[in-house]
Amino acid sequence: MIQYICETCGTWHAASERPPERCAICEDDRQYVGWDGQRWTTHEALLAAHDARIEEAAGLLAVGASPEFAIDQRALLLPTDAGNILWEALPIVSPEAVRAIEAHGGADRIIISHPHFYSGMGAWSDALGGVPILLHEADRRWVQAPHPAIEYWSGDALRLSSAVTLVRTGGHFPGSTALHWADGPRAGGALFAGDSPQVTMDRRHVCFMHSYPNLTPMRTSDVRAMRERLAPYRYEDVFGYTFDRDIVGAGRAAVDASFSRHLDAVKA
Numbered sequence: 001m002i003q004y005i006c007e008t009c010g011t012w013h014a015a016s017e018r019p020p021e022r023c024a025i026c027e028d029d030r031q032y033v034g035w036d037g038q039r040w041t042t043h044e045a046l047l048a049a050h051d052a053r054i055e056e057a058a059g060l061l062a063v064g065a066s067p068e069f070a071i072d073q074r075a076l077l078l079p080t081d082a083g084n085i086l087w088e089a090l091p092i093v094s095p096e097a098v099r100a101i102e103a104h105g106g107a108d109r110i111i112i113s114h115p116h117f118y119s120g121m122g123a124w125s126d127a128l129g130g131v132p133i134l135l136h137e138a139d140r141r142w143v144q145a146p147h148p149a150i151e152y153w154s155g156d157a158l159r160l161s162s163a164v165t166l167v168r169t170g171g172h173f174p175g176s177t178a179l180h181w182a183d184g185p186r187a188g189g190a191l192f193a194g195d196s197p198q199v200t201m202d203r204r205h206v207c208f209m210h211s212y213p214n215l216t217p218m219r220t221s222d223v224r225a226m227r228e229r230l231a232p233y234r235y236e237d238v239f240g241y242t243f244d245r246d247i248v249g250a251g252r253a254a255v256d257a258s259f260s261r262h263l264d265a266v267k268a
Contacts, residue, residue: 032213171222
């Protein structure tokens with residue numbers, strides 16, 4: 001039995017004797033099936049073809065893959081007062097990345113922003129000692145490989161400590177989640193946004209999309225709801241979904257301006 005991995009989105013699927021017929025993540029209108037049709041790979045093949053990409057982002061450990069694979073998200077290790085949080089999961093569980101995380105104190109839990117980044121979350125939990133995986137219950141149906149470490153939370157906010165709060169931003173997926181860290185990693189705090197909202201290429205704005213690859217905008221009602229849910233939080237930095245897609249300094253002002261820009265643009 002093999003856990004096959006979708007080549008387009010990087011999602012691990014439940015173990016089977018043969019590759020699944022379809023990837024529900026890619027067949028959803030937020031994603032896409034690769035131009036050559038549905039294709040699968042294995043973790044063994046990925047380890048043979050990719051190295052770990054290990055960098056620093058504003059003092060945080062950032063891990064990913066080189067060359068890039070699938071959506072090319074990174075994972076960040078956040079040393080918070082709620083414990084060491086691995087923010088996001090990757091399709092490749094490289095020994096080098098695991099060692100780097102362990103050298104920084106390990107992880108106490110894994111928290112993932114939305115289903116496109118569920119990836120190899122179960123394998124990451126196993127590699128880090130069986131740590132819990134925290135997901136929003138609104139996206140439960142998108143889990144393709146159930147794992148005993150998965151825990152679900154509900155509601156629009158979950159306070160994990162005096163400094164760390166999960167916010168259901170919604171919009172991209174019903175349970176899309178951002179993490180607010182009030183006192184880290186730099187003075188003024190930070191928002192870890194995943195894809196809802198997503199940091200744009202100019203690194204001065206964020207954007208709001210139902211589908212990023214298919215260029216489908218988010219519903220206006222969802223954008224307004226997101227603005228309301230994020231309004232109570234202050235932060236200087238916004239960390240995006242992949243390497244170098246960060247707004248360092250004046251992040252809250254950039255997000256507020258982006259909400260206004262988007263809502264003004266869709267008025268016509």
